Amino acid sequence: MLQLEKIGRRYPGVVALDGVDFSLDPGEVVGLIGENGAGKSTLMKILGGIIPPSEGTIRLDGVAHAALSVTEATRAGIAFVHQELEVFDNLDVAANVFIGREPCGFGPLRLIRTRELERRVQPLLDRLGADFGPRTPVADLSIAQRQMVEIAKALSIDARVIIMDEPTSSLTLSETDRLLRIIAELKASGVAVIYISHRLAEVKQCADRVVCLRDGRVAGELGRDAIEHAAMIRLMIGRDLRSLYIPPRTPPREEGCVIRDVVPAAMPEAHVSLTVRKGEILGLAGLVGAGRTSLARALFGVDPLRGGTIALHGTPVRIRSPREAIAHGLYLVPEDRKREGLVLNLPLTQNVTLPNLRAFARRLLVDRHAETACFTRERTRLGIRAADGSVPAVTLSGGNQQKIVLAKWLSMRPRMIIFDEPTRGIDVGAKEEIYRLMRDLADAGVTILMISSDMEEVLGVSDRIAVMHAGRVTGVLERPDFSELNVLRLAIGEAAEAA
Amino acid sequence: MAKKELGLLGLLVAVGAITGILNPRFLSAVNLLDMANLIGLFGIFSIGEGIVIITGGIDLSVGSMFAFLGVIFIDLLTNHGVPWPAAILLTVCAGIVLGVVQGLLVTRAKLQPFVVTLCGLLIYRGAARYYTEDSTMGFGYGDDYDWVGWLASGRSWGIPHSFILLIVVALVMWVVLHRSVFGRYLFAIGKNEEAARFSGIHTNAVVAGAYVISGGLAGLATVLLVFYTNSVSPSSFGNFYELYAIAAAVLGGCSLRGGEGSILGIVLGTALLQVLQNLVNILGIPSSLNFAVMGTVILVGALADRVLQQRRARAVARVGAPEVRPATPG
Numbered sequence: 076m077l078q079l080e081k082i083g084r085r086y087p088g089v090v091a092l093d094g095v096d097f098s099l100d101p102g103e104v105v106g107l108i109g110e111n112g113a114g115k116s117t118l119m120k121i122l123g124g125i126i127p128p129s130e131g132t133i134r135l136d137g138v139a140h141a142a143l144s145v146t147e148a149t150r151a152g153i154a155f156v157h158q159e160l161e162v163f164d165n166l167d168v169a170a171n172v173f174i175g176r177e178p179c180g181f182g183p184l185r186l187i188r189t190r191e192l193e194r195r196v197q198p199l200l201d202r203l204g205a206d207f208g209p210r211t212p213v214a215d216l217s218i219a220q221r222q223m224v225e226i227a228k229a230l231s232i233d234a235r236v237i238i239m240d241e242p243t244s245s246l247t248l249s250e251t252d253r254l255l256r257i258i259a260e261l262k263a264s265g266v267a268v269i270y271i272s273h274r275l276a277e278v279k280q281c282a283d284r285v286v287c288l289r290d291g292r293v294a295g296e297l298g299r300d301a302i303e304h305a306a307m308i309r310l311m312i313g314r315d316l317r318s319l320y321i322p323p324r325t326p327p328r329e330e331g332c333v334i335r336d337v338v339p340a341a342m343p344e345a346h347v348s349l350t351v352r353k354g355e356i357l358g359l360a361g362l363v364g365a366g367r368t369s370l371a372r373a374l375f376g377v378d379p380l381r382g383g384t385i386a387l388h389g390t391p392v393r394i395r396s397p398r399e400a401i402a403h404g405l406y407l408v409p410e411d412r413k414r415e416g417l418v419l420n421l422p423l424t425q426n427v428t429l430p431n432l433r434a435f436a437r438r439l440l441v442d443r444h445a446e447t448a449c450f451t452r453e454r455t456r457l458g459i460r461a462a463d464g465s466v467p468a469v470t471l472s473g474g475n476q477q478k479i480v481l482a483k484w485l486s487m488r489p490r491m492i493i494f495d496e497p498t499r500g501i502d503v504g505a506k507e508e509i510y511r512l513m514r515d516l517a518d519a520g521v522t523i524l525m526i527s528s529d530m531e532e533v534l535g536v537s538d539r540i541a542v543m544h545a546g547r548v549t550g551v552l553e554r555p556d557f558s559e560l561n562v563l564r565l566a567i568g569e570a571a572e573a574a
Numbered sequence: 575m576a577k578k579e580l581g582l583l584g585l586l587v588a589v590g591a592i593t594g595i596l597n598p599r600f601l602s603a604v605n606l607l608d609m610a611n612l613i614g615l616f617g618i619f620s621i622g623e624g625i626v627i628i629t630g631g632i633d634l635s636v637g638s639m640f641a642f643l644g645v646i647f648i649d650l651l652t653n654h655g656v657p658w659p660a661a662i663l664l665t666v667c668a669g670i671v672l673g674v675v676q677g678l679l680v681t682r683a684k685l686q687p688f689v690v691t692l693c694g695l696l697i698y699r700g701a702a703r704y705y706t707e708d709s710t711m712g713f714g715y716g717d718d719y720d721w722v723g724w725l726a727s728g729r730s731w732g733i734p735h736s737f738i739l740l741i742v743v744a745l746v747m748w749v750v751l752h753r754s755v756f757g758r759y760l761f762a763i764g765k766n767e768e769a770a771r772f773s774g775i776h777t778n779a780v781v782a783g784a785y786v787i788s789g790g791l792a793g794l795a796t797v798l799l800v801f802y803t804n805s806v807s808p809s810s811f812g813n814f815y816e817l818y819a820i821a822a823a824v825l826g827g828c829s830l831r832g833g834e835g836s837i838l839g840i841v842l843g844t845a846l847l848q849v850l851q852n853l854v855n856i857l858g859i860p861s862s863l864n865f866a867v868m869g870t871v872i873l874v875g876a877l878a879d880r881v882l883q884q885r886r887a888r889a890v891a892r893v894g895a896p897e898v899r900p901a902t903p904g
Contacts, residue, residue, distance in 0.1 A: 125772075145774070161769035163762045165833040174762055175773035177755050185755040 076101050076267065077122075077236060082131035084117050084291075091117040092128070093291045099236060102265045104258060106272065106282030106302070109311055113288040115271050119238050122269075123155055124148035154229030156239045162213050162221050169196040169209035172228045199227040203257055219250035226257065230266075237261065238269045241500075243277060247362075255281050273502070275307050287311055311503055319507075319535030321514040327355035327538065330389070331522030332405075332491050337383030339373035342366045345546025346383075351491070353388065356513055356523045358537030360530075360562050365543040367526045368410065371493045374524075375407040376400040388490055388522070401430055404490035408480050408497060410526075416480040417468045424450040424464030427482045434487075453482035458508060474505025481512060491522040498532060510536050530559055544568040578827040578879070582842045585875075586849065593853045600856050607734060609845075609852050611727075614736030615802060616818055617844040619795040621747050622788035623819035624840040628751075629784045630764045630832025631680060631687035635672070635694030636792045636819055640812030642698035643668055643796040648711045648806055651719065658722040666793035672698070673789020677782030695816070702808035712805035726801035736798050740841070743791065748837040760784060764832030822847055825872055846871070 077099040084092040092114045099105060109115050120126045121133070127142035134140075135151050143151070162171050169192045170177075178192055179185040196209040205223050213221060222242060229237045239258075243251045258268050258281050272278050278285060285297040287310035295310045297303075331353035339345055345366040351357045361367050372378045374385065376394040385392055387403055394400045400407070409415035417426050428435050428446045435445045450464040457478045461471060468479055477497065484492060494513065498506040513536070517523050527533045533540055540552040542565035550565040564570065594601040619636050626633045647665040650656040656664070672694065679690045713719055728735055751757035759780045762770040771777045800806060826843030828835030850871055854864050 145772070149774070161766065161772065163765045163769065163833070165761055165765045166758070170758060170762075174758075174770070175775050177758060179755050184750065184753075186749070186753050187755055187758060189753075 076136060078132075078134040079118070079122070080132045080134060082118065082121060082128045082133070084114075084121065084126070085129045090291050092121075095131075095288070095291070095293055097286060097293070099267050099269065101235065101267055102262050104262050104268045104270060104281050104283050106270050106278035106285040107288070108272070108275070108278060108285060108307055109288035109294070113294075113311075114291040115288055116240065117291075118288070119155070119240065119269065119271065122148065122236075123153055123238065149232055152233055152235035154232055154234035154237050156222060156225045156229060156237060156242055162224055164212075164214045164221075166213060167209065168200070168207060168211050168213060168216075168224055168227075169193050171213055171224050172196050172199065172209075172231050174228075176232075195231070196227065199230050202230065202260075203227060204253070217250075219246050219253070222246070222254070223257075234266060236267045236269065238271070240271045241273065242270070243272065243274060251277065273500075275304050278302070278307065279304065285310075308503065319510060319531070321511065323354060323356075323514070323538060324518045325354070327352040327517070329353040331355070331387070332524070333384075333386040334370075334374070335384045335386075337370065337373060337385065338381040339366065339369040339378055340381045341372060341378040342369040342546055343381060345369060347543070347546065347548060348383075349541055349548050349551075351522050351524050352538075353522050354517050354520050355538040356517050356525055356536060358533040358540040359524055359526045359543065360528075360533045360540055360566060361543035362566050364545075365566070366546040367543055368495060369546075370543075371407060371495050371524075371526060374400070374493060375405065377407075401487070404488050406484040406487075406489055406492045408477070408484070408492060408494045410495040410499065412473070412476055412480060412499075417476060419469040420467050422465045423459075423461055423468055423471075423479055426468050426479050427453060427464075427486060430483055431487050449486050450482075453486055456485070457482055457512060472502075472505070474501045474508065477501060477505070477509060478512075481509075485516075489516065489521050491524070492516065494523065494525045494527075496527055496529075497525060498527075498529070506532075530562065533562065534559065542566050576827075576836065579836060579839050579842060581878075582826065582839060582846065586842060586846050589846070589849055589853065593849070593857065597856050600852070603732070605852065605856070607729070607732060609848050610737040611734035611802075612848045612851075613841075613845050614734055614738070614740040615795065615798050616815070616822065616848065617740040617841050618736075618743050618798070619788075619792050619815070620819040620822040620844045621743060621837060621840050622791035623816070624823035624826065624828050624835050624837070625747070625751065625760065626687070626784045626788045627820070627823050627828040627830060628760050628764045628832060628835045629781050630767070630830075631781065631784065632691060632820065632830070633676070633785065633788045634688065634691040634816050635676065635698060636788065636795075637812040637815035637817075638695045638698035638702070639669060639672060639789070639792045640796050640799055640815060641702040641806060641808045642672075643793055644800045644806040644811055645702045645706055645711055645808055647796060647800055648713065649705075652711075652713060658719065662722075662797050665796055666790055669789040669791075669793025669796065670786055671789070673786035673792075674782065676789070677785035680785065681778035681782045699808070702806075702811075706806075706808045708809060710805050710807040723801050723804075726798050736802075739794075739798070743794070744837050744841050747787075751837055756780065756783065761833055764834070766833075818844075818847060821868065821872055825875055 079095060079097040082092055082095045095118060097118065107115050121128045124143035124145040124147055132139045132141065133143055163174065173192055178188045180188065193209040200209065203223050203226060207216060207220060213224060216224065226237065242254060246254060255277065261268055270278060270282060279302050282302060283299050285302050285307060287294045287307065289311065297306055329352060330350055332351040334347055334349045337347045347366065347370050359367050369378070373380050374394065376396045376399055379395065385394065387405060392403045394403065413419055418429065424446050427450050432441065435442050435449070447464060453459070454461065459478045459482065460475050468476060471479065498509055501509065513523055525537065534557050538554065540557065540562060541548050542550050542562055544566055545568065549568060552561055599605060623633055623636060643665050646668055647661055650661040650664060651658060676690050676694055679685050680687050725735060751760065759770065759775050762775060763777050763780055767777055799812065822843035823835060823840050824830065825846060826835065826839030828840065847868060850868055851864060854861060854867055859867070
């Protein structure tokens, strides 16, 4: 049905794609994997007609095209379900599904035929098993439901190919299952799906075939039976991934941060007591709404504390704002790196010195040489891949951006760092570097609390795992008791099994 | 009717009732009809402003447009002997042309709406003052314009024509905004212009269309305003009227970030502003406090809206669901 032949895409000085062959049959689910920057998005943009290839041929139903336009792609039934959902949350579901293609009357006003619109949207929602109607405002929908709206939109153009770019990155476990069921149904009705994901377990679950890109080339393909976690990783990075766990240099004993009966104002029903040891990485697992992020925000002083006490390295501290947290050496590496972690359009150097700018100032004037020196020092220490500190943070890859966030805090004197989803959206190689940095910090005596929803990460990186459920810590696991089952049981409020 | 509009209507009724109790003259037919006249005059161009605000833009030029177009209109009638229907048509068309120019500058030249229309505000005012050498233009003492004057500022069955025209404009614009493809696109673009473009919407044409509507309605309002005051002094005519329009739109639920608003809201917002002005007069509050009262009410409205929004966001955030993912084997 669809063949991409010898597709190349060059940008000045960069080869994004080089001689990529890719084919797709009706009703086939192809997992497209590869590290960030491997060329997945570029390839899909070419397929969707958003950018033209520099060379190669796109063969659609046997007809060769040098490039597709958005209209041609849409007409051929190629639809996107975007990573960052592009719904209009000021409109209702039906309006979103048919945006740009509203059934309407003639004449200068082109009135929308609301009833016809709803009549056409309802069956699409039924097919997806949606629990909302065409007139529901999108503002009231969860992310998973909004994604269904996008899939309904794809179905409404009789899509034959649906491209899903990291569709589960913000979905819960049950929502992910539902999405995978929907994919199975789409497949059964002859729709082909290109499934781009870093979550290899899902790829294994739903893909008939896996195509891996590396550095703009096809690194390899795996047939249905060959789709294994280790094989996929090998293709992505071209080598076997070492075990994630790096043991601490000396076993941590001392109390680092003692949290007692803390009630975050953002979640008054929560009641958290937890001890993090100095020099350990404590993984904090749990479900959405378990209160992990609320706890992090309360500790860092973003939201006020309604009750409880916090002691840091033996002394009680009172934190009412991020400013006070920073003064105590308690730092947060937030989940939403682009909004809360960085000022994206500021140069790297200024991002790094922002929380500690006073230290770089003589009287009231900022000493630019000192700033640059600081950036250069951190760049070497953290292995930040950037030519110089004057480029804006937005130009860096996810992994390097995260290192800038870290550099910000490391240039000061950290006693405790809270990492909230430290490697979300970061590719495999950079993940390892981040883990290594976390361990180095822990070994240097920093107390580390790592909130993570990635089970592989929680089990692989932590020295101990605390699990939260409904605003309380339901259990703390030592390494011998680490298992997915135990974490899950505690997360839903049951007791863990002994090892 | 959405909650926001219902709340605004409630506020309008409450303010009206309290004023009526304090001074029954507020509810007299004469006073109510005078207010209706002003609501009509201000409502028409406020709707145009609201349309622009829904796209995420702003039109600061309407007040100066009144001076500029008003001068053109009177000049056409009195000095060039143009028949009044043609003069009205030309004035509205001139407003549309200004809208086209501003729309093109915003969409083609990619200038910020604030900058484009701020320059419009300065240029139109300057042009009007230069052309008239800063002197007031009026109709003189002739009877020639009685009929058109009655049409623009008269009353039928006691109801001011400006108010009737507002109802007509509001109905038409309601259909355009809330029932037509164009209206749907205005909301979509206001929320997420990039996504709208990727949905195959000709975003530039739609955004430019909003400025054209604003210009056209400003042209229409010019004719009414000219006959309301019977003369145009180019340095003060229509001064600050763009701010009345923005205030009415914001009070009526339009978000300056775009993507939100409704015709009914804008009309109710206009009505509330006029009621407040009237209240200042009728309750004997020093008229110097006029703007302060308006500002306070808008501020309180914005605060109340903010509080309600936060409550809603908190209610949505409380819905929890499992987050732990299965580990990848191997």
